[in-house]
Amino acid sequence: MTEQHEKVDIGQWTSSSQIERDLELTNADFTRIRELIYQRAGIVLAEHKREMVYSRLAKRLRHHGLTRFSDYLSRLERQPDAKEWEAFTNALTTNLTAFFREAHHFPLLADHLKNKQEPVSVWCSAASTGEEPYSIAMTLLETLGSRASQAKVVATDIDTDALDKARKGIYPQEQVRKLEDARIKRFFQKGTGNHLGLARVRPEVTSLVEFMPMNLLAPQWPVKGPFDVIFCRNIMIYFDKETQAKILKRFAPLLKPDGLLFAGHSENFSYISDVFKLRGQTVYNLANR
Incomplete structure (x- = not known):
């Protein structure tokens, strides 16, 4: 999950008008969906997300040959460990991301890590389709030089579809062209033939990044700190304040004493938790350091 962008890789959805002709999403159905995704992933779905929910879950109903949302939801509730929970969560996860987004x-x-002598580790907790962790890895290569080979970027997200795309490291050239020419030449391979119009992240970048699925609400996290830096950008906005505070408290022991926590441009952790204190523009330190 990641930084958030409107999904483009979960299939071609039937138009809203067509969905309305053969499927009905009742108020009770929508309420159940909101409760289930909150319980499963901590995501708070606003009322205005109804059409998005309608279009995305309609494909799952058709996949299973169902005509009622209530039947689909009942199946989920009867099978708490079913694989379909992953598809349900992926469908309702929204990802907006770009290379070097929030460039400041x-x-x-780079400044925080440039003088580090021990191996550097960074956790990107909302990796989405990979642009953010790859931007971090590129920064490490530019900053650390030969020492970057010992660095690692742990990239997690709840959306397994997004992680599959991230692991491939292939993006439209239109998305890459926004970067400086020097970065494009150093970090990307230009597609030819059947891959014309695409660009692949070079192995020197991808080798620094380890992708793994992770739910920030899970009782156990697979990541092992402490990290020099944690990126948690534009994901907290989908959680309520109680959930945000719990996640921030769990971040603290995973961050080195002088570590940094990066938040998204629309997020302010100062009013949520006393664990972190604001250091700069959406950048935080541990409060007890």
């Missing part, structure tokens, strides 16, 4: 963070990242 990356010089701060």
Whole structure:
């Protein structure tokens, strides 16, 4: 999950008008969906997300040959360990991301890590389709030189579809062209033939990044700190304040005493938790350091 962008890779959805002709999403159905995704992933779905929910879950109903949302939801509730929960969560996860998005963070990242002698580790807790962790890895290569080979970027997300795309490291050239020419030449391979119009992230970048699925609400996290930096950008906005506070408290022991926590441009952790204190523009330190 990641930084959030409107999904483009979960299939071709039937138009809203067509969905309305053969499927009905009742108020009770929508309420159940909101409760289930909150319980499963901590995501708070606003009322205005109804059409998005309608279009995305309609494909899952058709996949299973169902005509009622209530039947689909009942199946989920009867089978708490079913694989379909993953598809349900993926469908309702929204990801907006780009290479070097919120660009002011990356010089701060470089400055924080440039004099580190021990191996550097960074956790990107909302990796989405990979642009953010790859931007972090590129920054490490630019900053650390030969020492970057010992660095690692742990990239997690609840959306397994997004992680599959991230692992491939292939993006439209239109998305890559926004970067500086020097970065494009150093970090990307230009597609030819059947891959014309695409760009692949070079192995020197992808080798630094380890992708793994993770739910921030899970009782156990697979990541092992402490990290020099944690990126948690534009994901907290989908949680209520109680959930945000719990996650921030769990971040603290995973961050080195002088570590940094990067938040999204619309997020302010100062009013949520006393665990972190604001250091700069959406950048935080541990409060007890």
